[in-house]
Amino acid sequence: MKKNILFIINPISGGKNKRDFPLMAKAHLDMRKYNSEFIYTNYPRHAYDLAQKAVKENIDVVVAVGGDGTINEVGSAIMGTDTKMGIVPCGSGNGLARALGIPLSWKKAVMRLNEFRSRRIDTGILNEFRFFNMAGLGFDAHISNEFAALKGRGLTGYVKKAFSEVLNYKPGQYTLEIDGKTLEREAFMISFANSSQYGNDAHIAPKALLDDGILDICIIKPFPLYLFISMGLRMFAKTSEQSKYVEIIKGESVRIESVTNSLVHIDGEAKMIEKEICISIDPLSLCVLY
Incomplete structure (x- = not known):
């Protein structure tokens, strides 16, 4: 049939x-x-x-x-x-x-x-939004917002925009509660990875899996600007987690206190969140052909 x-x-x-x-x-x-x-x-x-x-x-x-x-x-x-x-x-x-x-x-x-040929994958949830690949806040959310206005898209446009913005970007202070454990972190950006990569084979969380019922929370700590290119190259080499400026914690639920409006990205689309950020995982909730 x-x-x-x-x-x-x-x-x-x-x-x-x-x-x-x-x-x-x-x-x-x-x-x-x-x-x-x-x-x-x-x-x-x-x-x-x-x-x-x-x-x-x-x-x-x-x-x-x-x-x-x-x-x-x-x-x-x-x-x-x-x-x-x-x-x-x-x-x-x-x-x-x-x-x-x-x-x-x-x-x-x-x-x-x-x-x-089909398989089931997990769905990430950030407040009222769903994501299937990656969500985040900090620098990558800022660039997603700026990137949306560009006429020239693609990896080249993204890299150019990142270079133009990184000089003036200030890391933020975050209080995270991951599976009930509270952490204080200063971060350049925080990514919530359902898959291992942003796109273009840039792997922020090389060990993340789409169907393990867990998110990889990637905290990028402030780093010297002269390492910006090196940090990017690590993603393409799948060695980001080996950097002392990268902390990856696996978890099922995350809560982040936000005292002001927070810009986030949901699968690359920028959104403004006006309350605390709550992230969770809905295991094996989407069936995809692959």
Whole structure:
């Protein structure tokens, strides 16, 4: 019996033209297995609305054609349901797709859907938001906010923006409660890793797993500016945890006191939090094709 598959396409993610995507997908999707439909998003959170509607209509697979932000919207709508999520990576970093081993080639990613191979992964929760790859606060949240306004996206644009902002960025003081244990830390940034990487194979938490029911809380302590490049290279070499400026603690729940509004990022999308930050994990709550 054929399965119904809906492709939700973000037309602007990654700065790549997707006008001909439906034609390409139909050429490589096994039509003996699928009835396909394609819809383009028109506004922020449109992917969430479309995916939520698809769940109500008992669509078997909803495919996010976009970056981690599009994936987040689709995943947030279908987690905890019987609907499966597919991914065709079209973003700037494609962190979750890389962590799942999904091909970055659109053609190969579509062909992978024909295998209908699935697995369940954990969902991170930060206050009212869901994340599937990475959330954080501090410098990476600041850069996510600045990066959103850039016309030139991709790794090069991200690196340039990071270099331009790091000189004036001030570390913060944080009180963290991880699984009931209170810690005081000065931090350049704090990341909550469900997968091991931000994207572009930059691994902040090399041992993080998508299905272990635990988050890797990565605390980047203040470091000399002359080590900025070295700290970045460590992520690509998967050796970040070997630095004395990096502390990684595994935990299921985190609470962070916030005396002022805190800028965070949720799978790379900047958000303002006006109260204390509470992070938890919902184990094996999203089924993905990979």
